[in-house]
Amino acid sequence: MVFSQLDLAHQIDVLFDRCVDLECDSGGDLRVVRGTLDAKSAVIVAFDFNIAGGSIGPSEAHQLRVAITTADQMTLPLIMMLNTGGVRVPEGANSLGAFRFVFRDLMDAKVRGLQVLSLVTQQCYGGGSMLAAVSDGVLVNAQSQISMSGPRLIQALNQYVEGDDVTTDQVRLVLSGKSRAATSDRFQLVEDDAEGYRRGIQRLLSSSDNLGPSINQSLLNLERRFAENGVIPSDRFTAKESIHPSIDKSKFGCGNSWSVRASLFTQDTQVGSATAAYALVTDSFADAESIYDLVKAIDALPNSISNINIFIDCPSHSPSLIDETLILSEYLATLALGVRLKHLSGVNVHVLVIGSSGGGIFAALSAAASRMSMLSAGSVQVLPRAALRAMRRPDENLITTKQLLESGAVDDMLEDLSSVLS
Numbered sequence: 001m002v003f004s005q006l007d008l009a010h011q012i013d014v015l016f017d018r019c020v021d022l023e024c025d026s027g028g029d030l031r032v033v034r035g036t037l038d039a040k041s042a043v044i045v046a047f048d049f050n051i052a053g054g055s056i057g058p059s060e061a062h063q064l065r066v067a068i069t070t071a072d073q074m075t076l077p078l079i080m081m082l083n084t085g086g087v088r089v090p091e092g093a094n095s096l097g098a099f100r101f102v103f104r105d106l107m108d109a110k111v112r113g114l115q116v117l118s119l120v121t122q123q124c125y126g127g128g129s130m131l132a133a134v135s136d137g138v139l140v141n142a143q144s145q146i147s148m149s150g151p152r153l154i155q156a157l158n159q160y161v162e163g164d165d166v167t168t169d170q171v172r173l174v175l176s177g178k179s180r181a182a183t184s185d186r187f188q189l190v191e192d193d194a195e196g197y198r199r200g201i202q203r204l205l206s207s208s209d210n211l212g213p214s215i216n217q218s219l220l221n222l223e224r225r226f227a228e229n230g231v232i233p234s235d236r237f238t239a240k241e242s243i244h245p246s247i248d249k250s251k252f253g254c255g256n257s258w259s260v261r262a263s264l265f266t267q268d269t270q271v272g273s274a275t276a277a278y279a280l281v282t283d284s285f286a287d288a289e290s291i292y293d294l295v296k297a298i299d300a301l302p303n304s305i306s307n308i309n310i311f312i313d314c315p316s317h318s319p320s321l322i323d324e325t326l327i328l329s330e331y332l333a334t335l336a337l338g339v340r341l342k343h344l345s346g347v348n349v350h351v352l353v354i355g356s357s358g359g360g361i362f363a364a365l366s367a368a369a370s371r372m373s374m375l376s377a378g379s380v381q382v383l384p385r386a387a388l389r390a391m392r393r394p395d396e397n398l399i400t401t402k403q404l405l406e407s408g409a410v411d412d413m414l415e416d417l418s419s420v421l422s
Contacts, residue, residue, distance in 0.1 A: 003193050004121035004141060008048045011081065011121070014194040015201065016044060024066045028059035032067045034076075037198065040205055043071035046081035049122055053085035056127055060088075061098030068105045068114070077115040077205055080135070085150070086126020087363070089382045093399045096362070096382060097407030099127050103367035107340045110134055117204045119197060120144045120177065127363055133186070133333035136207070139200040140177030141192035147175045148328045148360050149319035157319040166321055174325050183225065184327055215299050215341065218334045222292050225326050231289070264293050265311075276301055279311040279354075285318040286361045291331040295338040307348045309420060310339075310365060313355025316383070332364045339368035352420065353378040353410070366409065374410045375417070376401060 003011065008031060012019060016035030022043070024032055031046040045067035047054035056064070071078035087095045110116060118124075118135040123145040132138045132146060145151065151171045158166050173179060181189040188204075190196035225231075267277035280286060280294055298308065317328060343349045351369040353362075358381040366372045374380065380399055404410045414420070 001193055003197055004143070007050075008046055008081070008083075012044065012046060015198060016042075019044070022066060022070060024063045026059040026062035026066075028057070028061075028063040029054075030060050030063040032063050034070075037201055037205070040077075041074075042077040042079050042205070043067050043074070044079045044081065047084040047128070049083040049085070052088065054083050054128070055085045055088035056095065056099055056102070057088035057091045058094050058098040061095075061102045064102045065105050068102070068109050072109040072112065072114050077117060078109075079201065080116070080118045080131060082118050082120050082124040082128045082132055083122045084124055084126075084128035086128050087382060092382060093380075093403035093407040093409050096366075096380065096399075096404070097409040099363055100366045100372075100409060103127070103130065103336065103363060104340070106131065106134060107337055107367065108344070110337075111341065111344060115205075117201065119201075120146055121192070121197075125150045126360070129329035130333050130336075130360060130363060133327075133329040134337065135186065137200075137204040138180075138187045139190050139197055139204070140180060140187050141190060141196070142176060142178040143192070144177030144180075145172065145175045146177065146180050146187070146327075146329070147324050148317050148332065149324065151175060154319050154321055154324060158321050171321060174321060179325075180327060183229075183325075184221070184330060186330070215295070215334065215338045218330075218337075219292070219296055219299065222288075222326075222331055222334060226289070226292075229322075229325050231322060231326065264290050264297075266297055274305060275307040275309065276305050277309040277311070279313070280361070281311070281313040281355070282315075285316055285320070285359075286314045287318040287320065288323045288326045288328055288331045291317075291328075291335050291361070295331075295335040298342060299338050301342075305347065308339075308342060308350065310349070310351045310369075311354050312351060312357050312361065312365065313353075314361050315356045315381075316359030317361050329360070332360045336364035336368045339365065343368065343370045350420070352414070352417070353380060354417070356380070358382060371412070372410045373412050373414050373420075374401070374404065376413050376415050380404055380409065 016037055019033040019035040022032045022034060029051045033044050035044050045064055087099050116135045118132045118138040120138060120140050124132055125147055129146050129148055155166055155171050177189060180187040188200060190200040265279040278294060339349055349370045351365045351372050353374040356379045401413055
């Protein structure tokens, strides 16, 4: 019996005993139940890729939040069966706002000690892979597919931007459960049958490991991954000449990521200063190294810092096959957790979109921030225009500032940066 080919109801039935559906009052497409495995209770939230690609819209986000809250309050493990295409793109700002609070709830519950396990039997993309990346363990079979960007987008962007003619088989190999398990201890390879997944769940439930909030260990693992995968940083220089007309670049130092497409500007923090500032700016995408550099810098801040400003002009996360080889979702999840831990320790973390933003970089920082602001001249999209062009899809309508505010994707709109820079 090939477990990944079973329908969702059958998968739940063969894995868990005495399942009782939990009422969510949202009409979403997920299944949320309380079940047992070997007399151990858990809250299970399951995605069906056959329904809207298992995508996460506002109703599904509500179901996820019910599952997280129930597991947290009852001190039960949360098990996510993640077969999902990520955030539901057609619902635009509503999906972005909904995912922001789901991811925030999950991180906060993880910090409180919630045990989170994930199963990926088929495919898990976008926001779904970020949910997996904060789990204590992710069970995968050799053919499971996990990535921030879908295979089609990765292949198209590598041809459109990188000029690399990667094949479908090459992409699928990098994204496979077998490759993920070889790269990260978080991913554990099991046989694609019910017994393989049952034994995997039993092993993870009996473990006391909690991989979520340990930022120092995560940074060591992520740094080591660069060398292990042959990604050696080049000499750095400024890819983008300015941050924003209102910001004095001379007060910032700058380093470039290895792809020389993403620049992280770091403000020189004076002795006794209570505020630190960073600017992640790029004409294309935020790659793994620029994300790593940002969270490492934030994690190293002294306790005297009580305010952090993060300026963002970055359309999305990188869809590069090299970045996906590194498991980009784990870099984004580490950034989100690192920033969120600063907030929970009492630091005011203010993220400001000063140009364009979207994708995983927006999802990570908006969920983690104390306050998410946006200049009125800024813009946010679920998928950037470059990605749409590469896949030869029509450009989606730009999400309006009103929609972003109403959905909760951002907290407020600023006309200029005078109140922040003063």
